[in-house]
Amino acid sequence: KLFHFGxxxxxxxxTEIRSGFTAIKANIQARDPIRTLSILSxxxxxxxxxxxxxxxxxxxxxxxxxxKVFKHCKTEDSYINRKISSIANSFLSVKRKLxxxxxxxxxxxxxxxxxxxxxxxxxxxxxxxxxAAIKSLGELxxxxxxxxxxx
Amino acid sequence: xxxxxxxxxNPRNVHFESVNMKNVLHWSAPExxxxxxxxxxxxxVYGVGKWIRKPECRNINRTWCDLSNETSDYEEQYYxxxxxxxxxxxxDWTETTRxxxxxxxxxxxxxxxxxxxxxxxxxxxxxxxxxKRSPEEESVSLLQVYPGLQYNVSVLNKKTKKRWWFxxxxxxxxxxxxxxxxxxxxxxxxHVPTPLLHSGFSKEYCIATLKDK
Numbered sequence: 001k002l003f004h005f006g007x008x009x010x011x012x013x014x015t016e017i018r019s020g021f022t023a024i025k026a027n028i029q030a031r032d033p034i035r036t037l038s039i040l041s042x043x044x045x046x047x048x049x050x051x052x053x054x055x056x057x058x059x060x061x062x063x064x065x066x067x068k069v070f071k072h073c074k075t076e077d078s079y080i081n082r083k084i085s086s087i088a089n090s091f092l093s094v095k096r097k098l099x100x101x102x103x104x105x106x107x108x109x110x111x112x113x114x115x116x117x118x119x120x121x122x123x124x125x126x127x128x129x130x131x132a133a134i135k136s137l138g139e140l141x142x143x144x145x146x147x148x149x150x151x
Numbered sequence: 152x153x154x155x156x157x158x159x160x161n162p163r164n165v166h167f168e169s170v171n172m173k174n175v176l177h178w179s180a181p182e183x184x185x186x187x188x189x190x191x192x193x194x195x196v197y198g199v200g201k202w203i204r205k206p207e208c209r210n211i212n213r214t215w216c217d218l219s220n221e222t223s224d225y226e227e228q229y230y231x232x233x234x235x236x237x238x239x240x241x242x243d244w245t246e247t248t249r250x251x252x253x254x255x256x257x258x259x260x261x262x263x264x265x266x267x268x269x270x271x272x273x274x275x276x277x278x279x280x281x282x283k284r285s286p287e288e289e290s291v292s293l294l295q296v297y298p299g300l301q302y303n304v305s306v307l308n309k310k311t312k313k314r315w316w317f318x319x320x321x322x323x324x325x326x327x328x329x330x331x332x333x334x335x336x337x338x339x340x341x342h343v344p345t346p347l348l349h350s351g352f353s354k355e356y357c358i359a360t361l362k363d364k
Contacts, residue, residue, distance in 0.1 A: 001345075014345050015344060015345045015347065018345050018346055018347060019347065022254075022347070026248055029248060029249045030248070035195055035197060035198075035230055036195075036198070036199065036200035036201075037198060037200075038197060038198025041197070041198050041226075041227070041228070042198035042199055045226060045227075047226045138249070141228075141251055141253075141254055141346075142228070144345075144346070145226070145251075145253050145254070145346070148299075148345060148346075
């Protein structure tokens, strides 16, 4: 499916990512006992991000998942690990495409998107690495729901 | 809350049952308990720090609680929890898994209406509405919630038993080049590609094409 982030156009196999996540959602979310904290949705919801900032936030979030989340999500379950790595591969290709947009200045970052992403990193760094990575992985549907809402 | 130690077995299978985003919490009574068990319910928005009690589901003896109102923002995700009481004893709180109204709801079949000419039938499809608090509240079609929503339509020639399948995004389908004076039966299903959701098929609506003049 082709997603439009302003001048930046990125094709993404969301259905494939979603089905991979659906297969591991219950298992991964059960490993996250912290109900009172979210990486992506509180205190600021992704759904409040302005249209202009979508590309920049998406670019940073894909970098975040590839660089800080997937690699810290090893489990004792090989089935779960395989699903995680296939999601990670899908993210990697999208990360590259968004990176090209970013380098070609088609993915501008305003102050608000920087603040928003800073908050996400603060939420992430408020936990130990493994808990933060597992919680972020368990919130993948929050990211996908938001991305798919893009016009 | 004053309960020192809870030895009653926990409520079982605490889960949301959701249709068109009418989100109802369900559970089973604790094992080995007969009549007389009472329950209370609380819920929380994922990522927000507090549990909120549901007054209408306090000291109830039924094993369900409608939380549609409290979980109507489908940009949020939720947990709910139930506690049981019997003869002065209590159970621990028992929680649901994380509930995402957008991906965890079931969708009803579409409404279907048909009309015919001599050689064609027209099929009109309507997606169900999202649950709403009251009849006066503005209706929201699930088409607005799921912009990628499609309809799978089956058309059966009752005489030849030949069946066609169509997948359409808009809500009108005209099937041309049919036989005059023949009965055709139509059934339709909703399909959302992502997040992957589909309804059951609607019941069949049959109509005859007009006879040749």
